[in-house]
Amino acid sequence: MTSPANQTPLLAVEGLSVFYDQFRAVDGIDLSVSAGEVVSIIGANGAGKSSLLKAIIGQADRIEGTIRYEGGDLAGHTTAEIAAKGIALVPEGRRLFPSLSVDENLYLGWEVGRRGEIGFDQVFDYFPVLKERRRQKARELSGGQQQMVALGRALLANPKLLLCDEISLGLAPLIIDQLYRLLPAIKQRGVGILVVEQDISRSLAVADRFYCLLEGKVTLASRPSETSRDIVMKHYFGL
Amino acid sequence: MINQIIQGILLGGLYAMFAIGLSLSVGVMRFVNIAHGDLIVLVSFLLLTLTSRLGLPVIVATAIVVPITFVGGYLLQRLLLQRVLKRSNNVLAIVLVTFGLSVIIQYSLQGIYGADTRLLSGGGIQTATIVLGGGINIGVLPLTIFIAAVALVSALDLLLYRTRLGARIRAVSDDTGSANLIGLPSAHIYAVAMGIVGITIAICAAFMSVWTNFDPTSGPSRLLVAFEAVVLGGLGSLWGTLAGGIIVGVAQSIGAHFDAGWQLLAGHLVFLVVFLIRPQGLFPK
DSSP states (O other), rough: OOOOOOSSSEEEEEEEEEETTTTEEEEEEEEEEOOOOOOEEEEEESSSHHHHHHHHOOSSSEEEEEEETEEEOOOTHHHHHHHHHHHEEEOOHHHHTTSHHHHHHHHHHHHHHHOSOOOHHHHHHHHHHHHHHHTTTTSSSSSHHHHHHHHHHHHHHOOSHHHHTTTTTTOOOHHHHHHHHHHHHOOOOOEEEEEEOOHHHHHHHHHEEEEEETTEEEEEEEEGGGOHHHHHHHHHHHH | HHHHHHHHEEEEHHHHHHHHHHHHHHTOOOOOTHHHHHHHHHHHHHHHHHTTTSSSOOHHHHHHHHHHHHHHHHHIIIIIIIHHHHHOOOOOHHHHHHHHHHHHHHHHHHHHHOOOOOOOOGGGGGTTEEEEEEEEEEEEEHHHHHHHHHHHHHHHHHHHHHHHHHHHHHHHHOHHHHHHHHHHOOOHHHHHHHHHHHHHHHHHHHHHHSOOOOTTTTHHHHHHHHHHHHHHHHTOOOHHHHHEEEEEEEEHHHHHHOOHHHHHHHHHHHHHHHHHHHHOOOSOO
16 A cells, blocks of 8 residues: 555544453544644543543553554554654643652653654743753642643654643643643644643634544544534533 | 770661662662562572682672672563562562562572571681771771672662663652653663662672671571661661661660670660651651
């Protein structure tokens, strides 16, 4: 099968199911993300959003279906290999290393990632406050600053595909605005971004396309400009 | 009394050496290795074979054993301990497995070497002393061990807090799940940390077996002293472990001054008293 590189989506998920023991968290979904595109996954708690991201980075218990990245199947690759290929996750709940300094947290992201143009200078340019606090331990930062470190850690891996899991969770609206304003700038670099979010309006405002998940299945795939809030809510709750 | 304190401090250097590997596995890997003392004794017997059968000097034998214990520690973690930790979040499982390991090592050593008490020959260093006057003599060997203990703690502290490998080890220790999510190979990193514990065990075994007698059942008493030093110093603090070792050493030395039978008991009593006053240890992280 040959197809020009510019027609191959960065990420192509086909018929993906994700299992935890006997429980099917994701049930046969198809989705794609292209370079320089923001794609949102919306859905209520337990819709399978986080399981989808875990499957992409190779941390799901068991999956069926295929996950292609730059045309190649990710099956059988370790998370370390996947990270080195250029897929970085901003995990739900930030998941920093609390006893490590800001610098050390960021450096680990750089170490596991792909070599590229984003360095510490770029991250400190995005988040000037982190430069002042680079020697502080991650646990001493505010929630918003911790989220900046988590995003910075992922960016330092120079991802081609950035996965953001609930980056607004538990943060003040002002901070969330600041974080979401960055996504277009990151997208401009040609990075494909997959955003998982419970906050529908925030998520749709930034997305080029979106998928609505309900109980592990895609109930709606569309563009924010081509749909109405009523239709989205209907599919979100499965009414 | 000053003499007793000085001798106690030097003895504390040896105890800190027993404890430093345990301090790493408790503080960083967050499990108690009941077989820690037995692993030290196992390596002592390995050194015994290399020195008595092949006639190698202790220092050459140690240089041969260090890479073996690094690989041994790596494999022990990767093939056994990691599997136990992965399958069960229960602290008891790892305690039982390492307890079983302890029993296996003791009986294997008895089967191979018999129950005799052994001592390695370190040449003249065992009897050499420095006379300070005022009735105070310092053994060259205890002084060497103390200096080596301080150097070992410094080196491990630098490794853990000033190197990339150290940052990786601390990251995995902080949040293994998060390390997995960002693509750090946590099983490998834990195993490298246990390999480093293995190196400390080899160095400790070399010094222990030229200074004190050992036999196949010496492990548990080494573990007890090591455990006291780790808890006294505060979990996760390497310098605290050195301080803990010195406290136990001084207590034993002063106890022995009054009555030889009081040596071990004094160490345990001081441990209990400090533990009651400061259960978090002297320098908790």
